[in-house]
Amino acid sequence: MGGILRLPFHGMGRTTHPPILAVCAVLLGPFMVGFHIRLFGTGLVDLRGEFGLGVDEGAWLSTLATAPQIVLAPAVAWLAAAYGIRRVMVGPALVYAAVSLTIPFARGFETLALLHIVHGMLLGVFVPATLMIIFKNLPMKWWISAIAIYAFRGAFTANSGTALVDFYVQHLGWQFMYWQDVVLAPILALLAFGGAPYEPVNRDLVRQADWGGMLFLGSGMALIFVAVDQGNRLDWFANGFVIASLAGGLLLVVAFFVNELLVAHPWASIGAIGVRNVVLLLSIALLYLMSGLSNTSLIPNYLATVAGLRPEQIGQTLLYWTCIPLLVMTPIAVWALHRTDGRFLLFIGLCCFAAAALIGTGLTGDWSGDNFRTMCVLQGVGHILTFLPIIVLTVANGDPKKAIAVAAYIQVIRLLGTQTAQALMTTYLRKSEQLHSYLTGLNVERGSEASVSALSALSQKMASAGQAIAQSRGLTVLGQHVQKQANVLSFIDAFWLTFFCALGGLVILAFVTKAPKGPLTA
Numbered sequence: 001m002g003g004i005l006r007l008p009f010h011g012m013g014r015t016t017h018p019p020i021l022a023v024c025a026v027l028l029g030p031f032m033v034g035f036h037i038r039l040f041g042t043g044l045v046d047l048r049g050e051f052g053l054g055v056d057e058g059a060w061l062s063t064l065a066t067a068p069q070i071v072l073a074p075a076v077a078w079l080a081a082a083y084g085i086r087r088v089m090v091g092p093a094l095v096y097a098a099v100s101l102t103i104p105f106a107r108g109f110e111t112l113a114l115l116h117i118v119h120g121m122l123l124g125v126f127v128p129a130t131l132m133i134i135f136k137n138l139p140m141k142w143w144i145s146a147i148a149i150y151a152f153r154g155a156f157t158a159n160s161g162t163a164l165v166d167f168y169v170q171h172l173g174w175q176f177m178y179w180q181d182v183v184l185a186p187i188l189a190l191l192a193f194g195g196a197p198y199e200p201v202n203r204d205l206v207r208q209a210d211w212g213g214m215l216f217l218g219s220g221m222a223l224i225f226v227a228v229d230q231g232n233r234l235d236w237f238a239n240g241f242v243i244a245s246l247a248g249g250l251l252l253v254v255a256f257f258v259n260e261l262l263v264a265h266p267w268a269s270i271g272a273i274g275v276r277n278v279v280l281l282l283s284i285a286l287l288y289l290m291s292g293l294s295n296t297s298l299i300p301n302y303l304a305t306v307a308g309l310r311p312e313q314i315g316q317t318l319l320y321w322t323c324i325p326l327l328v329m330t331p332i333a334v335w336a337l338h339r340t341d342g343r344f345l346l347f348i349g350l351c352c353f354a355a356a357a358l359i360g361t362g363l364t365g366d367w368s369g370d371n372f373r374t375m376c377v378l379q380g381v382g383h384i385l386t387f388l389p390i391i392v393l394t395v396a397n398g399d400p401k402k403a404i405a406v407a408a409y410i411q412v413i414r415l416l417g418t419q420t421a422q423a424l425m426t427t428y429l430r431k432s433e434q435l436h437s438y439l440t441g442l443n444v445e446r447g448s449e450a451s452v453s454a455l456s457a458l459s460q461k462m463a464s465a466g467q468a469i470a471q472s473r474g475l476t477v478l479g480q481h482v483q484k485q486a487n488v489l490s491f492i493d494a495f496w497l498t499f500f501c502a503l504g505g506l507v508i509l510a511f512v513t514k515a516p517k518g519p520l521t522a
Helices: 006-010 019-042 044-051 055-083 085-105 109-137 140-172 176-195 203-207 211-234 240-262 276-305 311-337 342-360 369-397 400-445 449-461 467-509
Strands: none
Touching: 019 044, 019 055, 019 109, 019 140, 019 176, 044 055, 055 085, 055 109, 055 203, 055 211, 055 400, 085 109, 085 176, 109 140, 109 176, 109 400, 140 176, 140 276, 140 311, 140 369, 211 240, 211 400, 276 311, 276 342, 276 369, 276 400, 276 467, 311 342, 311 369, 342 369, 342 467, 369 400, 400 467
């Protein structure tokens, strides 16, 4: 197993098929996945209405659409090494297109749940296999450029997805949230077929397969994901299902680690992430996921819940002020990585997130889309200057003999880490809002001078309706103001949280040493 992915780490890139096809597959696969995840998450309210689902059924549909990705994604790098990229990507892409075509016609929760489980499992194939295409089919000089496309798509799809959902719903129809992949997936299959060489099955690798380890890790992480995804809705440890899912997932993960210690040929050896720099970089990646929520979660949620902007207005803000700087900075980041230490770029990226979050702590209830422009620009720059160096430095510091294992853990962080960060942020916002609402409400109940003056002013504005009605309406409006202020304060707290996460990343970065000399390092 040691030599499976040795090529990327020793600068032995080769051209066997037209590399432009592989580049296009690298571009299309992650973009297709990123857009679908963002479209599904943003458009879930519209989908619930079209499918006739309740709130609980919609929440479960979201969970069932994502959890299967985690089951399969960690093993995709091994499957591609054992069976070849063509076998792993072409067939699933075509089946995925067929399922995407079918879903809008389905009705009934059970049918929709089954189709989304299959849909999610197939979707989990495309992103992990992308890096295999980069390293096995592209010349070395293209590696950082191709990884940059991979890094670019995450922030780009997250920030442009809101505008795309609105365009589909308003102009083409909600079905195109699925049907866009009916066109894209066959193109991906064609590009993968033409860009990746035909490879015989690696029978030695298959004979040594650690099927138990793959099953334990995939199913364990999926159960943990279910607990995390449903935890905020079901009030975490107050719900028996969440506790059972979390306990079952942790038990399977423990079984996975025991299995890796005992089997002769472990699939994802624990030692793969035992390299000092790799551990530090993966820790920074987790903090990046949290600090990145200031862009992908806090800004759009504030604009929707507090500012009351429509989806197209939110989408325009994110598209113009995050995606364009991101697009401009990506080639600059590639150029810089070829010439300087990636740690320097990572430092700048984390500083951008810290600065953006610090601006966010000055939030007021009067802010609208225009007030977030500077923050969005900093976040767009920060995304590519953080995520791209993390990937490049992690690969450059990894042991080539354990590359498949590193790939497995990276996929776990990509999927489970992202969802966990989102769930924790949602819970943090909810609890913070409840706290501020309670504390602000106490001042109103106690009849503080400010609250009495505000109530008096509101009542006077409505005096024409009569004293009793004016006072009642004044109390209602005052309650709305209290609720709005509590929301604003909770978002300020959340921006402080993302600031400290970026700061924590900078502290950890100070302990990352220079990567070994290789094709991915200057």
